[in-house]
Amino acid sequence: GQQVMQIPQYQHVQEGEDFTTYCNSSTTLSNIQWYKQRPGGHPVFLIQLVKSGEVKKQKRLTFQFGEAKKNSSLHITATQTTDVGTYFCAGPVTGGYNKLIFGAGTRLAVHP
Amino acid sequence: KAGVTQTPRYLIKTRGQQVTLSCSPISGHRSVSWYQQTPGQGLQFLFEYFSETQRNKGNFPGRFSGRQFSNSRSEMNVSTLELGDSALYLCASSLGSDRGWSYEQYFGPGTRLTVT
Numbered sequence: 748g749q750q751v752m753q754i755p756q757y758q759h760v761q762e763g764e765d766f767t768t769y770c771n772s773s774t775t776l777s778n779i780q781w782y783k784q785r786p787g788g789h790p791v792f793l794i795q796l797v798k799s800g801e802v803k804k805q806k807r808l809t810f811q812f813g814e815a816k817k818n819s820s821l822h823i824t825a826t827q828t829t830d831v832g833t834y835f836c837a838g839p840v841t842g843g844y845n846k847l848i849f850g851a852g853t854r855l856a857v858h859p
Numbered sequence: 860k861a862g863v864t865q866t867p868r869y870l871i872k873t874r875g876q877q878v879t880l881s882c883s884p885i886s887g888h889r890s891v892s893w894y895q896q897t898p899g900q901g902l903q904f905l906f907e908y909f910s911e912t913q914r915n916k917g918n919f920p921g922r923f924s925g926r927q928f929s930n931s932r933s934e935m936n937v938s939t940l941e942l943g944d945s946a947l948y949l950c951a952s953s954l955g956s957d958r959g960w961s962y963e964q965y966f967g968p969g970t971r972l973t974v975t
Contacts, residue, residue, distance in 0.1 A: 777960055789949055789966040790902070835902065839961035845890050845953055846915040847961050849902040 749774050751838055753850030761858050766823040768853035770836035777839055779812055779819045780847070785832040793821075793834075826857045861886065863952050863967035871973045877938040880970045884931050884952030891933040892964065893925060896947040905948075908933055909956040940974045947971050 750773040760766050770779065778797045782790040794803055796812035796819060803810045809822045823830055833852040840846040864883045872878050884891050892915075893905040904917040908927035925935040931952075937944055951964035 780961065780963060782964075782966075789968050790951075790964075792963045792965065795963055837902075837961070839959060840904075840915075842959055843907075843961075844909065844914040844956045844958055845892055845907050845961050845964070846904055846917075847892075847902075847964065848904070851901045 749840055749848055751848050751850040753836055753853055755853055757854050759856045760826050763825050766826050766855055768821050768834050770819045770850050772817045772838050774841055775816050780837045781821055782835045783832050828857050828859055831857050863950060863965050865950050865967040865970050867970060869971045872940050873975055874940055876940050880935045880948055882933045882950030882967060885965055888952035888954055889931050890953045890956040891927055892951045893935050894949045896949055942974050945974045
């Protein structure tokens with residue numbers, strides 16, 4: 748079946764270091780979304796990428812969608828303690844309606 | 860604009876019982892999806908409703924059911940609870956719903972269900 752794989756599972760960084768999480772889909776995606784879940788919280792929508800090769804930036808966060816629309820990445824420059832949480836990528840299931848398949852997430856810990 | 864609300868926030872049930880969870884979407888959102896989140900399985904899609912019609916279902920047993928009302932509020936029911944049903948149940952609302960597409964999802968705070 749359709750799968751979305753995300754690596755790494757965990758990442759520990761010192762504050763100020765960069766961080767990247769990668770997402771790979773077994774199928775071509777019409778779009779890909781990224782969510783952040785703080786400890787004890789719920790997923791919060793960050794961004795949606797639609798076009799092949801698309802790059803979007805939100806302050807220190809840079810999101811990329813691969814040319815084949817099967818992979819994506821989230822890069823955080825100069826991490827801060829406020830970046831702590833789990834980052835999920837998610838793509839729509841082929842033929843589904845708002846049916847998202849989530850990656851397992853990357854848990855980011857930032858040490859001050 | 861008020862966010863997605865879910866009630867109750869916490870619930871403790873015993874095996875064999877049934878439970879009903881409620882979700883109120885953001886005003887104007889007609890699509891409501893439900894997800895189960897566990898440490899072992901991550902976020903798993905349960906079902907999606909749009910204009911009172913279930914249009915998607917995940918790979919969960921028939922004990923899991925739901926419905927949506929004309930005001931877009933949704934309920935999820937789990938019957939004959941099992942220990943493995945302990946999880947965070949998240950509801951998400953979105954503006955629209957198109958085949959093969961996903962709109963940005965706004966999640967509620969979730970209902971933490973513990974089955975003993």
